Amino acid sequence: MRLIARGLACRRAGRVVFHDLDFSLSKGEALALRGRNGAGKTSLLRVIAGLVPASAGTLELEGGEAEAPIGEQCHFVGPASGIKPVLTVRENLEFWMGFQGGSASVASALDAVGIGNLAPLPARYLSAGQQRRLALAAIIATRRPIWLLDEPLNALDADGAAMLNGLIRNHLGDGGIVVAATHADIEAGTRTLHLEAS
Amino acid sequence: MTGRALSALTVRELRLAVRIGGSALLGTLFFLIVVTVVPFAVGPDLKLLARLGPAFLWIGALLASLLSIDRLFQADTDDGSLDLLMLSSTPLELVVLVKCLVHWLTTGLPLVVAAPVLGLLLDMDGMQLLSVTGTLLIGTPALTMIGAVGAALTASLRRGGLLLAVIVLPVTIPVLVFGVSAAAAATGGTVPALTPFLVLGALTLASLALAPFAAAAALRVGLE
Numbered sequence: 001m002r003l004i005a006r007g008l009a010c011r012r013a014g015r016v017v018f019h020d021l022d023f024s025l026s027k028g029e030a031l032a033l034r035g036r037n038g039a040g041k042t043s044l045l046r047v048i049a050g051l052v053p054a055s056a057g058t059l060e061l062e063g064g065e066a067e068a069p070i071g072e073q074c075h076f077v078g079p080a081s082g083i084k085p086v087l088t089v090r091e092n093l094e095f096w097m098g099f100q101g102g103s104a105s106v107a108s109a110l111d112a113v114g115i116g117n118l119a120p121l122p123a124r125y126l127s128a129g130q131q132r133r134l135a136l137a138a139i140i141a142t143r144r145p146i147w148l149l150d151e152p153l154n155a156l157d158a159d160g161a162a163m164l165n166g167l168i169r170n171h172l173g174d175g176g177i178v179v180a181a182t183h184a185d186i187e188a189g190t191r192t193l194h195l196e197a198s
Numbered sequence: 199m200t201g202r203a204l205s206a207l208t209v210r211e212l213r214l215a216v217r218i219g220g221s222a223l224l225g226t227l228f229f230l231i232v233v234t235v236v237p238f239a240v241g242p243d244l245k246l247l248a249r250l251g252p253a254f255l256w257i258g259a260l261l262a263s264l265l266s267i268d269r270l271f272q273a274d275t276d277d278g279s280l281d282l283l284m285l286s287s288t289p290l291e292l293v294v295l296v297k298c299l300v301h302w303l304t305t306g307l308p309l310v311v312a313a314p315v316l317g318l319l320l321d322m323d324g325m326q327l328l329s330v331t332g333t334l335l336i337g338t339p340a341l342t343m344i345g346a347v348g349a350a351l352t353a354s355l356r357r358g359g360l361l362l363a364v365i366v367l368p369v370t371i372p373v374l375v376f377g378v379s380a381a382a383a384a385t386g387g388t389v390p391a392l393t394p395f396l397v398l399g400a401l402t403l404a405s406l407a408l409a410p411f412a413a414a415a416a417l418r419v420g421l422e
Contacts (some may be wrong), residue, residue: 034388049281049285050284050285051281051284051285052421052422053422065202066289071285072285072286072287073282075285076281076282077279078276078278079276080276081277081278082275082277082278082279082281082282083277084210084214084276084277084279086213086214086217086218087210087213087214088216088221091210091213094206095206095207095209095210096282097206098202098203098205098206098209099203099205099206099282099283099286099288100203100282100286101202101203101205156220164314190349
């Protein structure tokens with residue numbers, strides 16, 4: 001499986017966010033996006049997911065499911081993670097697993113991110129870090145080859161950061177691809193793409 | 199796969215509607231208040247009340263539907279759910295349809311059930327109550343579907359509720375016209391009762407067929 005971008009450009013509100021971006025990621029590889037605020041890290045993730053159309057260039061996934069758009073083979077974890085505060089932690093996760101077709105058990109996914117004891121609690125009582133962990137539980141509960149992580153370390157404590165690195169390592173070991181926009185260091189051995197604000 | 203996704207979505211929407219801050223009973227309470235206020239404004243003339251009854255019930259239902267529909271997509275846009283709903287093999291049009299269906303079940307249907315009870319406050323007789331309830335049953339899905347297009351257009355705006363009403367109200371006029379005239383015709387009028395009923399049904403079917411596509415397109419544009 002290879003994710004290949006050629007001459008990718010994105011324009012939002014009439015402003016060119018980035019242009020002529022080339023990269024290629026094979027399975028088991030991770031790419032860290034670096035750059036100042038506004039350099040287009042999040043925009044690039046959204047372009048890869050297909051949530052924002054690229055204004056130029058192409059993006060293709062070799063060896064994935066040819067019929068499905070790339071977005072359907074991606075997990076996207078952004079600053080807002082789709083958690084409904086009035087539903088319990090378990091209900092939130094059950095929904096995303098049901099909707100995305102996950103087959104893991106709810107309890108084991110919650111345990112894997114260290115919030116197994118919070119399952120019956122309404123999600124509005126979760127701290128920001130615990131919400132982030134719940135979002136991560138949703139992406140490990142359903143297998144998709146590409147993970148797009150937007151500032152995944154935000155709000156996570158040292159333990160959480162180590163856990164996330166472990167999850168990323170496992171995912172890469174399974175032949176997945178990770179693209180992460182981050183200021184801190186994630187998993188060693190990742191390649192880095194510097195985005196310049198234009 | 200799609201079936202499982204849609205049933206998961208249905209369960210979530212139903213849970214959200216009945217939990218704190220959900221819209222399930224709020225619309226019905228609003229409906230009750232609007233209809234209760236009418237006799238105070240119109241005065242104690244029972245004949246007048248009975249004649250205006252179907253119109254007031256329809257206006258109450260229209261406002262109650264609009265009141266609750268502005269959060270239909272806004273909540274999902276705010277908390278990032280919409281992004282994730284789009285990264286799925288389930289077509290967004292079906293997601294819209296399911297959300298509308300649950301919205302109607304939790305706000306439209308209670309209005310229909312409450313209508314005959316509230317009609318008593320307006321001194322309507324049995325036949326009138328039956329016809330108004332019937333027209334509301336046929337017509338309120340159209341209000342939800344039309345409202346959903348407005349909700350999708352205003353999903354990314356903060357405080358889009360007022361704009362939603364301005365966009366949606368003019369479009370709902372045909373539903374209102376045929377709803378009220380069908381209810382009035384059933385209890386003696388100049389037109390045969392069946393004609394406005396059929397037009398009302400056609401409006402609902404057309405909105406069911408077209409609105410999911412319009413709303414999904416509006417949501418996609420709104421994300422960019």
